[in-house]
Amino acid sequence: EDDLALLEGEAAIEAGEPGGAPLPVLAVVGRPNVGKSTLVNRILGRRQAVVEDKPGVTRDRVSYPAEWAGRNFTLVDTGGWEVDVLGIDARVAEQAEVAISLADAVLFVVDATVGPTATDERVVRLLRKSGKPVVLCANKVDGPRVEADATELWSLGLGQPHPVSALHGRGTGDLLDAAMAALPKVSQHGSAIPAGGPRRVALVGRPNVGKSSLLNKIIGAERVVVDDVAGTTRDPVDELVQLKGKTWWFVDTAGIRRRVHQSQGADFYASLRTQAAIEKSEVAVVLLDASTKLTEQDTRVISQAIDAGRAIVLAFNKWDLMDEDRRPFLEREIEQDLVQVQWAPRVNLSAKTGWHAERLVPAIERALASWETRIPTGRLNAFLGELVAAHPHPLRGGKQPRILFATQASTSPPRFVIFASGFLEAGYRRFIERRLREDFGFEGTPIEISVRVRE
Ligand code: GDP
């Protein structure tokens, strides 16, 4: 009994480690060409070099796992996107705002050889408003000769400028030390979702799948006018909506309404928005365009939601454009491209006509219920006992790892820890996951299984 309690305690701690509690997020912001990408590459090391020499190259990731002085954190990178010359100022500010909202601390990069510009000042105002800790990087200080340029940046009122040469590495150690000091141990993001209160829904999907059409359809006349729902603080970018007698938060709707039309960097920008919305939500409704071929951007959005551990509903929109010829192709695409989310509820609908829109809420509710499911330890171990007896782990080199004990360390999403006498093969873990889903449902939620090896 004591041993079991100890293991359960350990499993709970485990869930608080990577994959459990979110890592603190450091966002690198600044206007184009100040050296953000160069700095990010330096922080990540050569292994993960992401800088491309071509301007306007779209990255497929927004955040990267990073480490400094033994601390793990998530680095949000806003470099590598190119903006139109027109309206550059507003775009930088808007993009910085999203990155800042994602962050626990901000690394603000300024080109010391140029000095503070009006765009920099604009970002500074956003930083102040956010109240987040800021570390000021005075970049392109390649040698002592330009050191004096850095001191000029005290005028930004953000405290000490750290002279750095992202290109040569000069000063980056001190800069990262300062960033680590500014970063909280655990991300504040998880706790940004208050317990109780309306559930938080993010409508996500690549540009033009119909997010704003669906939002308008859903909200229609039903927008909640009263602000003061007990226990909520209103964020102006989120909308409170009454649906089926219940109140819901639709998060980051301002991002959906404020449509940004521009070619270069649009993908990346959309990706950043998506990340921000997902972080704030409990369930992500991923919109897909049923009338055209699924794209890599679609699967990327889905991966973002899975990686963040959110409940997921897939909404196949534009069903009114669906013709019978396309139907079998879509089924095949779903089988091939969406293997990783076969467990998500699917709703076929049309944001334009409103057809099946009422099916969305029940699907969301099912996904959220799964997301919060807890399987009692006794039931879980009885289930595993039967499963292992019928399908033992394959023998490898004359040895066979035994499953000693398992427990669900947390919910939202469900995380399981299995204690075993040896390493469990990935195939066997997938088999366990499949069986868990068959027996306990988990429709609409990712689940995580980790294995601790015990002698
Ligand atoms: P981003 O648009 O902010 O991501 O900027 P980049 O990282 O793409 O850098 C813009 C340009 O500045 C590139 O030509 C870099 O090589 C150059 N650069 C970046 N950091 C430094 C630095 O510390 N010193 C010098 N001299 N050039 C730099």
Ligand code: GDP
């Ligand atoms: P967003 O970029 O994801 O917000 O997409 P929008 O809501 O702006 O929609 C992009 C385009 O698709 C617009 O021209 C919409 O009118 C159209 N659209 C959205 N939903 C549907 C739908 O269900 N059926 C049809 N036929 N068109 C749609």
